[in-house]
Amino acid sequence: MRISAEMATAINDQISYEASSANAYIAIGSWCERIGYDGSAAFFFEQAAEENGHMLKFIHYLNSVEAEAVIPAIEKPPSSFESLESIFQFGLKSEQTVTRAIYDLVDMAEKEKDRSTYSFLQWFITEQIEEETLFHTILQKFDLLGRDKLAVYQIDQSLASVRSQVMSKQTSQKQTYSK
Numbered sequence: 001m002r003i004s005a006e007m008a009t010a011i012n013d014q015i016s017y018e019a020s021s022a023n024a025y026i027a028i029g030s031w032c033e034r035i036g037y038d039g040s041a042a043f044f045f046e047q048a049a050e051e052n053g054h055m056l057k058f059i060h061y062l063n064s065v066e067a068e069a070v071i072p073a074i075e076k077p078p079s080s081f082e083s084l085e086s087i088f089q090f091g092l093k094s095e096q097t098v099t100r101a102i103y104d105l106v107d108m109a110e111k112e113k114d115r116s117t118y119s120f121l122q123w124f125i126t127e128q129i130e131e132e133t134l135f136h137t138i139l140q141k142f143d144l145l146g147r148d149k150l151a152v153y154q155i156d157q158s159l160a161s162v163r164s165q166v167m168s169k170q171t172s173q174k175q176t177y178s179k
């Protein structure tokens, strides 16, 4: 094993968070689909696929450094939610928790002088900035457009394009910084 046992345990915990996030986003997507929030349903199913991708990255990493990735059992997520705004608040909170967990892993890698894990985690730092910005941008829309039925409908419909808007903004910022 080319990383410490403590680091392997911490990364396995992270695999568990990613799996729970993916599951929670699928539950939210399913609720949205039932209610008729089609834009949000598509958004959360896509978000779940991203979390699943994150989980796989950690699994591949652990296996590649000869540690053992443990596939976790997942708790049942809630099946009904208060409002469209509340699910995006939930999403933002959940992303903030994941960001803190990633930072803890980075701190641990620094302390252990584990260059391999430190370098591997850099992608996740950028990814978490994007995820938080995405949820912030969507929540802002409730303040801008309101919370009546028509506003919520418009926000739901706008979600098809919001991900690509946020991603292209981030990419152009990255290009500006690197100049």
Ligand SMILES: [Fe+2]
Pocket (backbone or CB within 6 Å): 018, 021, 050, 051, 054, 098
């Ligand atoms: Fe994630």
